[in-house]
Amino acid sequence: xxxxxxxxxxxxxxxxxxxxxxxxxxxxxxxxxxxxxxxxxxxxxxxxxxxxxxxxxxxxxxxxxxxxxxxxxxxxxxxxxxxxxxxxxxxxxxxxxxxxxxxxxxxxxxxxxxxxxxxxxxxxxxxxxxxxxxxxxxxxxxxxxxxxxxxxxxxxxxxxxxxxxxxxxxxxxxxxxxxxxxxxxxxxxxxxxxxxxxxxxxxxxxxxxxxxxxxxxxxxxxxxxxxxxxxxxxxxxxxxxxxxxxxxxxxxxxxxxxxxxxxxxxxxxxxxxxxxxxxxxxxxxxxxxxxxxxxxxxxxxxxxxxxxxxxxxxxxxxxxxxxxxxxxxxxxxxxxxxxxxxxxxxxxxxxxxxxxxxxxxxxxxxxxxxxxxxxxxxxxxxxxxxxxxxxxxxxxxxxxxxxxxxxxxxxxxxxxxxxxxxxxxxxxxxxxxxxxxxxxxxxxxxxxxxxxxxxxxxxxxxxxxxxxxxxxxxxxxxxxxxxxxxxxxxxxxxxxxxxxxxxxxxxxxxxxxxxxxxxxxxxxxxxxxxxxxxxxxxxxxxxxxxxxxxxxxxxxxxxxxxxxxxxxxxxxxxxxxxxxxxxxxxxxxxxxxxxxxxxxxxxxxxxxxxxxxxxxxxxxxxxxxxxxxxxxxxxxxxxxxxx
Numbered sequence: 001x002x003x004x005x006x007x008x009x010x011x012x013x014x015x016x017x018x019x020x021x022x023x024x025x026x027x028x029x030x031x032x033x034x035x036x037x038x039x040x041x042x043x044x045x046x047x048x049x050x051x052x053x054x055x056x057x058x059x060x061x062x063x064x065x066x067x068x069x070x071x072x073x074x075x076x077x078x079x080x081x082x083x084x085x086x087x088x089x090x091x092x093x094x095x096x097x098x099x100x101x102x103x104x105x106x107x108x109x110x111x112x113x114x115x116x117x118x119x120x121x122x123x124x125x126x127x128x129x130x131x132x133x134x135x136x137x138x139x140x141x142x143x144x145x146x147x148x149x150x151x152x153x154x155x156x157x158x159x160x161x162x163x164x165x166x167x168x169x170x171x172x173x174x175x176x177x178x179x180x181x182x183x184x185x186x187x188x189x190x191x192x193x194x195x196x197x198x199x200x201x202x203x204x205x206x207x208x209x210x211x212x213x214x215x216x217x218x219x220x221x222x223x224x225x226x227x228x229x230x231x232x233x234x235x236x237x238x239x240x241x242x243x244x245x246x247x248x249x250x251x252x253x254x255x256x257x258x259x260x261x262x263x264x265x266x267x268x269x270x271x272x273x274x275x276x277x278x279x280x281x282x283x284x285x286x287x288x289x290x291x292x293x294x295x296x297x298x299x300x301x302x303x304x305x306x307x308x309x310x311x312x313x314x315x316x317x318x319x320x321x322x323x324x325x326x327x328x329x330x331x332x333x334x335x336x337x338x339x340x341x342x343x344x345x346x347x348x349x350x351x352x353x354x355x356x357x358x359x360x361x362x363x364x365x366x367x368x369x370x371x372x373x374x375x376x377x378x379x380x381x382x383x384x385x386x387x388x389x390x391x392x393x394x395x396x397x398x399x400x401x402x403x404x405x406x407x408x409x410x411x412x413x414x415x416x417x418x419x420x421x422x423x424x425x426x427x428x429x430x431x432x433x434x435x436x437x438x439x440x441x442x443x444x445x446x447x448x449x450x451x452x453x454x455x456x457x458x459x460x461x462x463x464x465x466x467x468x469x470x471x472x473x474x475x476x477x478x479x480x481x482x483x484x485x486x487x488x489x490x491x492x493x494x495x496x497x498x499x500x501x502x503x504x505x506x507x508x509x510x511x512x513x514x515x516x517x518x519x520x521x522x523x524x525x526x527x528x529x530x531x532x533x534x535x536x537x538x539x540x541x542x543x544x545x546x547x548x549x550x551x552x553x554x555x556x557x558x559x560x561x562x563x564x565x566x567x568x569x570x571x572x573x574x575x576x577x578x579x580x581x582x583x584x585x586x587x588x589x590x591x592x593x594x595x596x597x598x599x600x601x602x603x604x605x606x607x608x609x610x611x612x613x614x615x616x617x618x619x620x621x622x623x624x625x626x627x628x629x630x631x632x633x634x635x636x637x638x639x640x641x642x643x
Contacts, residue, residue: 069404085232089248098153108138110136110267232249267312271310274289275289304540310324318353330347447487456470495532503520506530
């Protein structure tokens with residue numbers, strides 16, 4: 001009995017111990033929760049927290065309203081060169097450097113038109129006119145020529161100045177030499193980014209070209225080095241059976257004939273969603289125009305790759321509206337007013353060209369008019385016909401459209417020189433799949449911005465101790481006391497810096513290879529951890545793994561499953577110096593009116609890139625005299641609210 005009683009006592013003691021332990025653990029949880037709440041303090045009229053959980057949903061803020069949108073513009077601009085003598089003959093190239101003519105119009109026929117820096121040593125012609133590098137979009141080879149043989153070809157530019165020979169798979173005999181080569185290549189890459197312009201030493205044998213207007217129409221493609229034009233050279237031979245056969249090749253001529261004249265057709269542009277706002281109270285969201293695999297048009301509430309459209313400048317304020325996912329299709333309107341997609345170049349003259357202008361007073365949106373079809377207005381149609389139709393006169397909301405940038409103002413931020421992106425907050429990672437997404441909200445024309453963290457629903461802020469944290473919106477009208485505000489400035493090294501508006505600290509990352517995280521510092525460090533690239537995040541096409549991937553070209557792939565050859569004008573990612581130059585030239589070329597339309601020079605299209613300079617290339621030189629200042633010439637398109 002005594003033994004049993006003693007055992008029962010021990011069992012009771014154990015139960016009492018476990019009960020007390022459980023009570024103590026609960027007390028600890030409550031204290032920890034209270035301590036966490038105390039960590040959320042007030043700073044400048046807003047609350048701060050370094051880590052958010054599901055219990056912090058009350059602090060989550062709505063998506064910011066974007067009044068100064070940044071556009072997504074594909075840069076450098078891409079073009080196709082077609083012969084004026086025969087519109088079905090186009091310039092093409094292959095991976096071995098051969099330049100020829102073809103009737104095709106694919107990636108092999110596209111060239112990047114890259115503005116070149118004027119050099120006082122280049123001669124009078126190069127200094128007076130705008131000159132360009134022409135680079136094959138498909139093969140990344142630069143157009144060049146030989147005056148002795150008359151040949152036109154493309155050349156591969158090596159990544160290393162002191163090593164102009166392509167790597168043919170030969171093994172390096174000494175490991176030390178290999179290390180030196182790698183070090184030199186790295187130094188050269190850093191130098192190229194720092195210079196911000198393509199120098200002759202970096203471009204090696206790349207040749208500069210001048211595009212001058214031809215009296216036959218189009219432009220002469222003039223070699224600055226040889227002062228000769230790229231031309232179609234016809235050779236007539238006997239086929240051995242008594243028949244004479246004419247073969248076309250590409251070479252150099254200097255007669256200024258029609259065979260030396262080329263039409264420059266742009267195939268890149270501004271990427272936008274085309275949204276029809278809700279037509280009645282029963283509709284909660286807008287509907288976007290979609291182009292499916294077969295080119296059929298419809299309206300959907302989705303915002304994916306299928307709903308993105310490329311607005312390609314055609315000159316005189318006219319645009320061609322091309323599917324981003326299916327670049328062979330563009331929107332066309334026939335003379336009966338029927339709307340459908342059609343293959344590029346297959347529409348009757350003007351039927352695939354449109355103008356975009358602000359809607360009449362009292363209506364919020366833009367009106368899209370057909371150029372050829374009596375300026376019929378693109379409208380939403382809920383019946384048959386793919387949901388789209390046209391009307392002769394503006395009849396209300398069914399003819400209204402909202403054009404919004406395809407990235408929805410969402411970005412990832414990557415350290416320009418250290419290749420680490422922000423995420424998961426407050427850390428940085430070299431795994432781009434873990435990158436956090438931010439909405440970049442411009443507040444004023446002085447470069448004040450907010451960085452809204454999409455997942456956590458709060459803004460990026462910092463304190464004077466150098467800690468980066470989440471903050472809510474400040475109630476203080478003084479922007480200098482608003483901890484969520486940053487001043488965004490373009491760095492002389494390329495990329496952008498973000499400095500706190502409250503204490504001036506630069507957004508940086510701790511120099512820790514094991515556990516790097518965000519911080520702020522008082523000055524730029526030697527390794528430039530304060531310079532960031534801003535990468536627009538474009539939508540996915542579909543949710544499955546089989547997603548069409550586009551050629552990357554000269555740009556860097558963004559952190560999505562669809563890689564695209566684009567840059568933001570005025571928002572430079574980690575790109576070769578040539579693309580950096582292109583965007584710099586565009587920003588410098590803005591006029592006052594265009595800068596206002598662009599809301600502080602936030603972006604431009606191909607129409608603004610190329611200015612009329614006497615007889616040199618310039619889309620705007622094709623405008624009618626009374627076109628200037630019209631709504632349909634204003635850009636970027638996504639900034640229509642400010643027109």
